[in-house]
Amino acid sequence: xxxxxxxxxxxxxxxxxxxxxxxxxxxxxxxxxxxxxxxxxxxxxxxxxxxxxxxxxxxxxxxxxxxxxxxxxxxxxxxxxxxxxxxxxxxxxxxxxxxxxxxxxxxxxxxxxxxxxxxxxxxxxxxxxxxxxxxxxxxxxxxxxxxxx
Numbered sequence: 001x002x003x004x005x006x007x008x009x010x011x012x013x014x015x016x017x018x019x020x021x022x023x024x025x026x027x028x029x030x031x032x033x034x035x036x037x038x039x040x041x042x043x044x045x046x047x048x049x050x051x052x053x054x055x056x057x058x059x060x061x062x063x064x065x066x067x068x069x070x071x072x073x074x075x076x077x078x079x080x081x082x083x084x085x086x087x088x089x090x091x092x093x094x095x096x097x098x099x100x101x102x103x104x105x106x107x108x109x110x111x112x113x114x115x116x117x118x119x120x121x122x123x124x125x126x127x128x129x130x131x132x133x134x135x136x137x138x139x140x141x142x143x144x145x146x147x148x149x
Contacts, residue, residue, distance in 0.1 A: 002028055002029070002030050002128075003028075003029050003030065003056045003057075003124070003127070003128040003131055003132075004029075004030045004031075004032060004054060004055045004056050005024060005029055005030070005031050005032065005055060005056065005057055005058070005059050005124060006032045006051055006052050006055035006057070006058045006059070006075070006079070006084075007020060007021065007031050007032065007033050007058075007059050007061065008058050008059065008060045008061065008066075008072050008075040008076060008079075009033075009060075009061035009063075009066050009069075009072065010061070010063065010065035010066040010068075010069045010072060011035060012063075012065040013061055013063050013065055013066055014035070016061060016063070016110075016113060016117075017033055017061060019113065019114070019117050020059065020061070020089075020117055020120060020121070021033060023117055023118065023120075023121035024120075024121055024124055026121075027121060027124065027125040027128065028128070029124055029125070029128055032051045032054075032055060034047070034048055034051070037051070045074075048071075048075060048078075049078055052075060052078050052079050052082065052084065053082055053084075055079075055084065056084075056085075056127075056128075056131055057079075057084055057085040057086070057087060057124075057127065058075065058076065058079040058084055058085070058086045058087070059087050059089060059120065059124070060072065060075070060076050060086055060087065060088045060089065060100070061089050061108075062088055062089065062090045062091060062094050062096070062100075062105075063091040063094065063108070063110060064091060064093075064094060066091075067091075067094045067095075073098065076098075076099060076100060077098075077099055080099045085127075086099075086100065086103070087105075087106070087120070087123065087124070087127075088100050088103060088105035088106070089105065089106045089108050089116060089120055090105045090106070090107060090108060091108045091109075091110055092107060092108065092109050092110075106119050106120050106123065
């Protein structure tokens with residue numbers, strides 16, 4: 001079973017999100033990017049919150065634009081309220097605050113973002129492996145309980 005990551009970001013950072021998505025897809029991580037899921041006439045927040053809920057974690061791209069975005073901050077708060085892991089990718093100079101204050105993050109230098117993108121990809125590949133191991137263990141326990149009953 002694959003892993004799904006909700007990419008929370010400012011639309012001004014689409015180029016960066018495209019790079020992240022390419023690397024994550026190579027690691028069989030499915031990425032949800034809201035502007036690629038156009039649903040004219042549908043309530044935007046219903047679509048976003050449903051996809052956050054359906055994701056295994058949220059990768060929050062906190063550039064200067066992302067940090068200022070009310071929608072990004074609302075997506076992060078929603079993920080936290082659902083107990084979803086939030087992995088912050090933070091542009092150098094941006095102060096992490098609010099619900100992410102005190103959380104470890106991956107530092108991003110927008111002049112040379114590829115190191116941070118690679119670190120995020122490696123971290124999420126490891127996160128995916130742990131998630132798959134937990135799911136396999138849970139399946140084995142359930143199967144064992146069903147056999148025992």
